Amino acid sequence: MVEGGGRQPDPGDGVSAAGPLDARQETNYVGALYGSLLAASVVVGTAPLKGAPALGELVGLLVTTGVVFWLAHVYARLVGERVATGEPVTWPEVERVARHEWPLVEAAIAPCVAAAVITLLGGSDVAAAWGALITAVAGQVGWAVVATVRSGASTTVVLVSAAANLLLGLVLVVLKAALTH
Numbered sequence: 001m002v003e004g005g006g007r008q009p010d011p012g013d014g015v016s017a018a019g020p021l022d023a024r025q026e027t028n029y030v031g032a033l034y035g036s037l038l039a040a041s042v043v044v045g046t047a048p049l050k051g052a053p054a055l056g057e058l059v060g061l062l063v064t065t066g067v068v069f070w071l072a073h074v075y076a077r078l079v080g081e082r083v084a085t086g087e088p089v090t091w092p093e094v095e096r097v098a099r100h101e102w103p104l105v106e107a108a109i110a111p112c113v114a115a116a117v118i119t120l121l122g123g124s125d126v127a128a129a130w131g132a133l134i135t136a137v138a139g140q141v142g143w144a145v146v147a148t149v150r151s152g153a154s155t156t157v158v159l160v161s162a163a164a165n166l167l168l169g170l171v172l173v174v175l176k177a178a179l180t181h
Helices: 029-045 055-085 091-101 109-120 125-150 155-180
Strands: none
Touching: 029 055, 029 109, 029 125, 029 155, 055 091, 055 109, 055 125, 109 125, 125 155
16 A cells, blocks of 8 residues: 555556556556466467367457456456545546556457468468467567566566566466366
8 A cells, every 4th residue: 555545556557656547558568468378378278289179269269258358357447446536437437447458358369360370371270279379478478578678677677577478478388288188
């Protein structure tokens, strides 16, 4: 908590010590990172090691999961801000929060495109799923690098952030594959 009853800001979440998101908030790196990790998790959950869903099913799973989590994040942020401020929710506020959380859904687009391109080039469903998974993990690492560079971090911190996110993505792949298949 910060002085005055507010909460400590979380970098990238759009809440400052001065208050909730403002209309000028830049890219939601937290949402983009989380969405990439979520997309990788969805692909791994489709069993790319033992067959894979057809392109339409994979795309449907990625987009639907992203949208459901986006709605959950919008709802949670609105409720959380109302608890902190006691103010009523307005439609402009809903729109602002929905826009801010949208990178969570956008993170599913690149894996969908990768799977579609592989399928259009004659690749198997398994190859398309692996392409989507690699793209999701690459997106996670990419967003981590962009966020740390934009924060003014040193080259060492940027490299550590990239390595940590790559490791997190790879651990997710290994754990999900081992536990669900």
